[in-house]
Amino acid sequence: MAIEVHNVSKSFGTFTALDDVCIRVADGALTALLGPSGSGKSTLLRIIAGLESPDTGVVTIGGNDVTGVPARSRGVGFVFQHYAPFKHMTVAGNIGFGLSVRRRPRAEIQARVKELLALVRLEGLAGRYPSQLSGGQLQRMALARALAVQPEVLLLDEPFGALDAQVRSELREWLRRLHDEIHVTTIFVTHDQEEAMELARQIVVMNEGRIEQAGTPRELYESPRNEFVMTFIGPVNRLGDALMRPHDIQILAEAGPDTTEALVHRIVHLGFEVRVELTLPDGRQIWAQQTRESAQELELAEGQILAVRLPELREFAA
Amino acid sequence: MSSSASGAVASARAPLVPRSRAPSRAADERARRARRLGLRAIALGYLALLLVAPVAMIFYRTFAHGLAPVWHAVSAANAQHAFWLSLEVVAIAVPLNTVFGIGIALLLERGRFRGRALLGMLIDLPFAISPVVVGLALVLVYGKTGWFGNWLAANGIAVIFSVPGMVLATAVVSLPFVARETIPVLHELGTDSEQAAATLGASRWQTFMRITLPGIRWGVVYGVVLTTARALGEFGAVSIVSGRIEGQTQTLPLYVQDRFENFDITGAYAAAVVLALLALATLLAMNLLTRHTRPGEAVT
Amino acid sequence: MRRLSAGAWRARGGSALGRGLLGIYLSALVLLPVSAVLAKSTTGGASAFWREISNPEAVAAIKLTLVVSAIVVVTNAVFGTLIAWVLVRDEFPGKRIVNALIDLPFALPTIVAGVVLLALYGKGSPMGINVAFTRASIALALLFVTLPFVVRSVQPVLHELDVSMEEAAASLGAGPATILRRIVLPSLTPAIISGVALSFARAVGEFGSLVLITGNLPFKTEVGSVYVFGQIESDNLPGAAAVSIVLLLAALAVLAALSVLSRWRSGHVV
Numbered sequence: 001m002a003i004e005v006h007n008v009s010k011s012f013g014t015f016t017a018l019d020d021v022c023i024r025v026a027d028g029a030l031t032a033l034l035g036p037s038g039s040g041k042s043t044l045l046r047i048i049a050g051l052e053s054p055d056t057g058v059v060t061i062g063g064n065d066v067t068g069v070p071a072r073s074r075g076v077g078f079v080f081q082h083y084a085p086f087k088h089m090t091v092a093g094n095i096g097f098g099l100s101v102r103r104r105p106r107a108e109i110q111a112r113v114k115e116l117l118a119l120v121r122l123e124g125l126a127g128r129y130p131s132q133l134s135g136g137q138l139q140r141m142a143l144a145r146a147l148a149v150q151p152e153v154l155l156l157d158e159p160f161g162a163l164d165a166q167v168r169s170e171l172r173e174w175l176r177r178l179h180d181e182i183h184v185t186t187i188f189v190t191h192d193q194e195e196a197m198e199l200a201r202q203i204v205v206m207n208e209g210r211i212e213q214a215g216t217p218r219e220l221y222e223s224p225r226n227e228f229v230m231t232f233i234g235p236v237n238r239l240g241d242a243l244m245r246p247h248d249i250q251i252l253a254e255a256g257p258d259t260t261e262a263l264v265h266r267i268v269h270l271g272f273e274v275r276v277e278l279t280l281p282d283g284r285q286i287w288a289q290q291t292r293e294s295a296q297e298l299e300l301a302e303g304q305i306l307a308v309r310l311p312e313l314r315e316f317a318a
Numbered sequence: 319m320s321s322s323a324s325g326a327v328a329s330a331r332a333p334l335v336p337r338s339r340a341p342s343r344a345a346d347e348r349a350r351r352a353r354r355l356g357l358r359a360i361a362l363g364y365l366a367l368l369l370v371a372p373v374a375m376i377f378y379r380t381f382a383h384g385l386a387p388v389w390h391a392v393s394a395a396n397a398q399h400a401f402w403l404s405l406e407v408v409a410i411a412v413p414l415n416t417v418f419g420i421g422i423a424l425l426l427e428r429g430r431f432r433g434r435a436l437l438g439m440l441i442d443l444p445f446a447i448s449p450v451v452v453g454l455a456l457v458l459v460y461g462k463t464g465w466f467g468n469w470l471a472a473n474g475i476a477v478i479f480s481v482p483g484m485v486l487a488t489a490v491v492s493l494p495f496v497a498r499e500t501i502p503v504l505h506e507l508g509t510d511s512e513q514a515a516a517t518l519g520a521s522r523w524q525t526f527m528r529i530t531l532p533g534i535r536w537g538v539v540y541g542v543v544l545t546t547a548r549a550l551g552e553f554g555a556v557s558i559v560s561g562r563i564e565g566q567t568q569t570l571p572l573y574v575q576d577r578f579e580n581f582d583i584t585g586a587y588a589a590a591v592v593l594a595l596l597a598l599a600t601l602l603a604m605n606l607l608t609r610h611t612r613p614g615e616a617v618t
Numbered sequence: 619m620r621r622l623s624a625g626a627w628r629a630r631g632g633s634a635l636g637r638g639l640l641g642i643y644l645s646a647l648v649l650l651p652v653s654a655v656l657a658k659s660t661t662g663g664a665s666a667f668w669r670e671i672s673n674p675e676a677v678a679a680i681k682l683t684l685v686v687s688a689i690v691v692v693t694n695a696v697f698g699t700l701i702a703w704v705l706v707r708d709e710f711p712g713k714r715i716v717n718a719l720i721d722l723p724f725a726l727p728t729i730v731a732g733v734v735l736l737a738l739y740g741k742g743s744p745m746g747i748n749v750a751f752t753r754a755s756i757a758l759a760l761l762f763v764t765l766p767f768v769v770r771s772v773q774p775v776l777h778e779l780d781v782s783m784e785e786a787a788a789s790l791g792a793g794p795a796t797i798l799r800r801i802v803l804p805s806l807t808p809a810i811i812s813g814v815a816l817s818f819a820r821a822v823g824e825f826g827s828l829v830l831i832t833g834n835l836p837f838k839t840e841v842g843s844v845y846v847f848g849q850i851e852s853d854n855l856p857g858a859a860a861v862s863i864v865l866l867l868a869a870l871a872v873l874a875a876l877s878v879l880s881r882w883r884s885g886h887v888v
Binding site: 349350353354357358360361362364365368369370371372373375376387412418420421425429437440441443444445446447448449450451452454455456457458459463464465473486488489493506521544547548550551552553554557558571572574575578579584587590593594600601602604605614 | 633636637639640643644646647648650651652654655657659669697700701703704705707708710716718720721722723724725726727729730733735736737738740745758760761765773779795816819820822823824825826830841842843844845846847850855858859865866869870873
Binding site: 049050051069070072073074076077078080082083084085087088097098102142145146147149294 | 510511513514515516517519520523524528529532533570
């Protein structure tokens with residue numbers, strides 16, 4: 001089901017959480033809402049879910065206006081940041097909850113729970129209580145619980161925020177495969193640009209309650225519409241008002257017509273990546289990203305003076 | 319004493335760390351031990367004299383002449399009536415306060431409206447009012463000359479000097495417990511799981527019955543135990559609104575007073591012991607429940 | 619932002635019907651009755667109110683209530699803190715039982731408390747002490763019923779209090795008395811005051827535990843609540859209401875001071 005948000009605004013007291021926001025998510029897409037904390041991304045997700053009502057604007061799901069429809073009638077699966085497990089119920093009880101409140105026959109619930117336990121790889125944990133599960137297991141249980149009622153839309157609020165790095169990347173990969181399998185329209189909120197780029201086909205970058213840019217990860221990286229998007233998505237060097245990506249800075253063995261001199265004042269080895277910190281003749285500092293091989297080829301050393309070719313600089317209107 | 323005090327200042331004083339400390343560590347340890355034992359003796363002595371000895375004494379005096387006189391005393395018709403009347407009042411007042419206490423807790427913890435602080439003060443008021451004043455207040459509203467007196471009389475409803483008034487008085491004095499015990503648990507529970515239930519299609523009622531109530535159950539039960547103890551023992555307010563009619567509106571605490579003032583010490587002691595046993599049972603319940611709710615922390 | 623969102627969710631809690639029923643219940647139980655006392659106390663105007671509360675017997679009763687309550691709460695502050703200290707910092711067999719017994723005065727019906735105290739400290743006391751019908755009996759009964767307040771409010775604070783702070787003070791050469799005065803007591807003071815305020819409110823209104831043990835002798839052992847009771851029995855409802863208002867105001871004043879104090883504290887100490 002496609003989701004559309006038209007001109008939605010929302011304030012909490014004097015704080016403007018969302019300011020005339022419009023987005024469109026295609027049926028079956030996997031979309032990230034990306035932004036720093038306080039950018040309004042969670043509020044937008046909660047408005048789509050019906051957990052929050054907008055001050056103005058319209059939300060449609062599958063072409064139907066759902067703005068005034070309460071959360072429980074929207075057919076939306078929501079995975080909460082801290083999973084919101086029902087602590088007094090078993091894993092099976094949690095997963096079956098949505099069907100049970102719809103008064104489905106017990107046999108149907110049991111069958112569906114079993115199916116979902118397999119889907120999220122929690123077979124054998126049906127009788128456990130949430131307090132006996134790890135963070136990653138809780139996350140998968142919360143997901144299964146949301147999917148049990150076959151929602152038309154799946155919404156995830158910072159789904160990997162509370163997990164450690166290892167589990168996080170495993171779950172990311174798993175979630176993407178799961179989405180390929182079940183093809184439910186999915187929106188997730190994150191403040192981690194790497195996570196958004198790795199997982200989503202479409203990213204909506206938000207800041208201070210507004211949409212800065214929406215597009216594919218590649219579009220956002222290669223043609224950011226403004227400074228915020230450029231700095232938020234990927235590393236940058238700043239020269240005055242101009243910005244450049246560190247990997248666009250070329251380090252050359254020999255000086256050419258369009259090169260400048262630069263002093264290597266520090267080299268940081270990060271495995272495959274080598275970060276070269278440079279001082280330009282006018283004293284300004286930038287850093288360049290090199291591969292391990294090219295750094296070796298150039299025989300880089302601290303204190304060395306080199307030729308660098310700066311890329312075309314990007315400037316954004318203030 | 320700033321830590322940047324110069325060396326000159328420091329050396330002008332006695333050494334900062336008394337040199338005499340090290341050699342007398344054993345003496346120090348002895349002093350500490352003596353202090354601790356002294357404090358323990360004072361604390362336990364105080365409790366023994368104020369709490370334990372009097373309660374033990376009444377048990378001793380009650381059973382000093384064996385079980386027979388006690389049995390005889392508690393099986394007296396008026397004692398039996400008082401006991402069952404007490405239970406009847408408790409059986410009405412406690413469920414009422416439980417339902418409304420949970421409602422108040424939900425309103426105070428989940429609601430956002432003007433006058434919330436005022437509501438909080440209002441429900442705590444019974445803790446600040448003397449039971450006698452509660453009794454008086456109820457007489458002034460529901461008594462013969464009270465605000466609703468004429469209307470109640472015209473409709474043939476008896477409140478004061480009958481069971482409804484006693485239930486009312488008991489409900490007032492034990493009103494705050496359930497709400498006060500439930501609010502922190504409700505706060506702890508948070509709203510996430512309720513919202514999750516809503517997104518899964520649960521109605522408000524389903525969410526309350528299946529998510530909220532199970533989440534706060536131990537807090538509620540704890541509040542109910544406290545309410546019951548308070549309700550069972552209420553004396554002042556009930557004393558005023560009941561009229562203390564022997565065999566009719568006399569609860570067990572009123573019966574204790576009546577027997578005592580009529581020099582039936584055995585009867586008074588026997589009924590008092592029944593109430594004391596119920597109090598001890600309450601304590602036991604409270605202690606078992608504390609483990610469920612907030613380990614290590616006590617009630618206030 | 620999470621907080622704000624949760625707030626918005628809250629606004630939906632509770633149906634109109636539920637709120638209406640709650641309003642009726644609270645009005646019937648608390649709001650109307652308290653208003654009725656207030657109204658009754660002032661039916662004859664300010665002068666009638668003043669006449670009622672300046673009646674010598676009423677003055678004696680109110681004075682006695684306030685003085686004995688003050689003595690009792692000071693005693694509670696000392697012994698309550700001491701008991702809390704022993705229950706938190708000391709280890710001895712049976713500690714759990716002692717800890718559980720602290721709540722006994724809350725669980726025991728007040729009339730039983732009076733009977734119990736008379737059994738040991740009344741006529742025919744095995745200890746040869748007879749406080750019945752004396753002012754000391756008022757203090758004894760009030761000490762019994764208010765015992766848990768200070769203990770239960772100091773206990774958790776003491777439990778949270780970092781022992782390393784005291785150890786640091788000791789390592790800097792502070793003796794036990796200095797540590798107590800400069801380190802421990804300042805941290806406990808708010809909790810002690812809170813317990814004292816609750817004890818005071820309770821003591822001022824206490825009735826059940828006093829009726830048997832004090833004898834209710836006017837000008838000697840008659841406290842405020844007993845005076846109010848007497849006025850109700852002799853059908854002087856305006857007089858009963860006026861003294862009730864004085865007792866209520868005394869209790870509320872102390873509780874209000876407590877809430878101001880705790881707000882002040884939370885503003886100053888992190």
